Amino acid sequence: MRRVALLLLAAPLLMAQGKPVLVPDVSQRQIDIAYSFTGAELLLFGAIVFPGGRLPVGDKRTDVVVVVKGPTQSIVIREKEKVAGIWINAGRLRYRSAPSFYAVASSRPLDTLVDARTRAIYELGLDSLQLSPASAAPSDVQDRFTRGLVEQRTRAGLFYEAPRAVEITDGVLYRARVSIPARVPVGRFTAETFLIRDGRVLAVAVREIDIRKSGFERFVAQAADRHEVLYGGAAVLLSVLLGWGAGRLARG
Amino acid sequence: MDIYLPIANLSVNALVMIALGAGVGLLSGMFGVGGGFLTTPLLIVYGIPPTVAAASAASQVTGASISGVFAHFRRNGVDTRMGTVLVIGGVLGSLFGAWLFRLLQQWGQIDTTIAITYVLLLGSIGLMMLKEAVGAILVARGRRTAPPRRRRHHPLVASLPFRMRFYASGLYISPLAPLLLGFFTGILTILLGVGGGFVLVPAMIYLLGMSTAVVVGTSLFQILFVTAAATMVHATTTKAVDIVLAALLLVGSVAGAQVGARFAARARPEYLRLALALMVLLVAGRIALGLGWRPDEIYAVELAS
Numbered sequence: 001m002r003r004v005a006l007l008l009l010a011a012p013l014l015m016a017q018g019k020p021v022l023v024p025d026v027s028q029r030q031i032d033i034a035y036s037f038t039g040a041e042l043l044l045f046g047a048i049v050f051p052g053g054r055l056p057v058g059d060k061r062t063d064v065v066v067v068v069k070g071p072t073q074s075i076v077i078r079e080k081e082k083v084a085g086i087w088i089n090a091g092r093l094r095y096r097s098a099p100s101f102y103a104v105a106s107s108r109p110l111d112t113l114v115d116a117r118t119r120a121i122y123e124l125g126l127d128s129l130q131l132s133p134a135s136a137a138p139s140d141v142q143d144r145f146t147r148g149l150v151e152q153r154t155r156a157g158l159f160y161e162a163p164r165a166v167e168i169t170d171g172v173l174y175r176a177r178v179s180i181p182a183r184v185p186v187g188r189f190t191a192e193t194f195l196i197r198d199g200r201v202l203a204v205a206v207r208e209i210d211i212r213k214s215g216f217e218r219f220v221a222q223a224a225d226r227h228e229v230l231y232g233g234a235a236v237l238l239s240v241l242l243g244w245g246a247g248r249l250a251r252g
Numbered sequence: 253m254d255i256y257l258p259i260a261n262l263s264v265n266a267l268v269m270i271a272l273g274a275g276v277g278l279l280s281g282m283f284g285v286g287g288g289f290l291t292t293p294l295l296i297v298y299g300i301p302p303t304v305a306a307a308s309a310a311s312q313v314t315g316a317s318i319s320g321v322f323a324h325f326r327r328n329g330v331d332t333r334m335g336t337v338l339v340i341g342g343v344l345g346s347l348f349g350a351w352l353f354r355l356l357q358q359w360g361q362i363d364t365t366i367a368i369t370y371v372l373l374l375g376s377i378g379l380m381m382l383k384e385a386v387g388a389i390l391v392a393r394g395r396r397t398a399p400p401r402r403r404r405h406h407p408l409v410a411s412l413p414f415r416m417r418f419y420a421s422g423l424y425i426s427p428l429a430p431l432l433l434g435f436f437t438g439i440l441t442i443l444l445g446v447g448g449g450f451v452l453v454p455a456m457i458y459l460l461g462m463s464t465a466v467v468v469g470t471s472l473f474q475i476l477f478v479t480a481a482a483t484m485v486h487a488t489t490t491k492a493v494d495i496v497l498a499a500l501l502l503v504g505s506v507a508g509a510q511v512g513a514r515f516a517a518r519a520r521p522e523y524l525r526l527a528l529a530l531m532v533l534l535v536a537g538r539i540a541l542g543l544g545w546r547p548d549e550i551y552a553v554e555l556a557s
Contacts (some may be wrong), residue, residue, distance in 0.1 A: 004299075030393040031406050033256060034256070035255055036254060036255065036256065036263075037256040037263060038254045038256075040265075046322050046375070064385065073555055073556075074555070074556040075363050075553050075554065075555055075556055076360070076554050076555075076556045077551055077552070077553055078360045078551065078552045078554070079550060079551055080549075080551075080552070081358050081544075084439070085365075085543075086364070086368075086543040086544055087543065087544070087546065088361065088364045089361060089363075089364065089552065090362040092360060094556055095395055098466060118401055127479065142304050145551070148550060148551030149551060149553060151551065152549055152551045152553055153553065154298050155548075155549070182256065182263040183260055183261060183262045185261065211338075213258060216258075217258040217503070218257055219259075220258040220259070220495060220496065221258045221259065224258075224259055224487070224491055224493065224495075225491060228487050228488040228491065229487070229488060230494060231483070231484055231487050231493070232486070232487025232488060233484070235311050235485050235487065235493050235495050235498055236314060236480045236484065238311070238482075238495065238498065238499060239311040239312065239314040239315035239318075239480075239498065239502055239504065240315070240318055240480075242315050242316035242499075242502045242503065243315035243316060243317070243319055243502070243506050244319060245316065246315075246319065246505070246506035246507060246509070246510055247318065247319025247322060247323070247506075247510070248319075249510075250319075250424045250510035250513075
């Protein structure tokens with residue numbers, strides 16, 4: 001909160017421009033995954049600085065949309081079909097880059113704020129994600145797979161929309177909570193804030209958040225990746241010692 | 253009590269995992285099986301990715317078999333010569349299995365293959381065990397006389413070349429037969445995370461015709477080394493061994509196994525075998541239903557390599 005106060009003090013310096021400016025921040029620039037990690041809650045907040053320091057007059061509301069995206073991944077989507085009585089993976093489509101996490105919070109439902117074209121340009125909303133399939137497939141097939149991806153990730157809590165989750169106080173301060181589930185991959189996340197008025201995006205600001213494993217979890221993940229033989233040996237040794245030890249204890 | 257699994261990349265309830273290990277350990281102590289055939293499907297049902305489940309369940313079987321191997325060594329119940337041949341076959345099989353695993357993963361058919369293999373194996377072995385156990389119970393109740401026990405190996409086994417003597421097993425057969433048997437169970441260990449005891453023991457009795465005194469000890473000996481090798485193979489190829497998950501399962505299962513062994517000492521063996529057969533069939537039936545039911549997730553997302 002001290003940061004917000006500082007930003008507000010600096011606000012007059014930023015007010016010379018003609019357009020409103022966003023001054024965003026996040027509660028955590030870095031999220032550490034430790035043994036008890038069950039997800040995190042990010043608080044995204046900031047100030048809207050209007051030119052001249054005056055709130056615009058008129059009945060048009062100013063809205064804020066916050067998008068948090070996880071690192072992009074190259075993925076394969078498989079579609080199950082019933083073949084000879086059992087469900088097996090039949091179709092597949094590759095995507096060169098798809099966000100591993102996507103959450104959008106807004107002060108009002110997105111479709112009441114901007115039209116479909118603007119949503120597509122800024123990737124606002126789950127139906128406006130720009131995913132690029134790497135394989136050539138008819139557009140109806142692509143749409144089907146993309147919907148499948150969005151549904152699957154929505155159920156896993158990795159994609160979601162939270163209309164009305166952004167609170168705006170007195171037209172200048174906004175805040176939104178975005179929860180990040182434990183299943184997210186590590187890497188660099190971005191929090192984009194959009195200032196929208198009268199169907200147009202007036203300002204965009206981006207903050208970055210690093211999610212990484214820390215302490216023991218980091219050590220284990222690195223060991224498994226870089227020292228495979230030692231790591232496998234440790235797993236075997238652990239099982240042998242525990243099994244043998246329990247047998248000894250039981251025999252007395 | 254939630255705990256984050258660093259390789260599976262998700263958090264699980266530690267107490268649930270320990271309880272799962274304890275339940276499987278209890279059964280493994282009672283029935284003398286590793287219990288991998290229960291651990292892997294249960295982990296998948298819980299939401300652990302199938303690869304991580306199979307890779308981490310193998311190390312639980314290692315822990316479950318070690319004290320059994322020592323116990324059988326003390327009463328000379330291990331044919332180390334036969335065991336060594338089986339282990340060599342098993343290690344080769346696990347390397348082949350790793351190759352097969354990657355191939356099936358690329359085709360996107362690994363999950364279906366795991367499920368179908370479970371259904372076929374558990375279904376057929378469960379039925380065999382059920383028939384045998386019901387027969388034994390009828391004999392025990394005096395309604396039927398025990399069939400004469402033939403201890404001979406299968407004619408196919410007898411026709412293989414390079415015969416050698418396995419004194420403890422009382423056999424003079426070609427080492428190719430146990431080598432192939434070990435190879436087959438090695439593949440199963442990698443794909444399914446099972447020790448393969450439920451395949452090895454009947455095969456050693458009915459195909460190889462080994463002396464029953466060394467069958468269980470020798471199969472545990474093979475399972476111990478092959479699951480350890482499978483853990484190493486998974487650690488170096490799929491990198492899916494989650495040591496935290498393995499530790500949780502192990503803590504539960506080694507404790508459960510000791511309790512189960514006490515139970516087993518008091519129960520009648522033919523009823524234990526009947527219970528095991530029914531349980532195996534139940535697991536097979538549940539997986540078979542899962543194959544036919546419309547899955548919740550029609551679409552699956554995986555990382556492209």
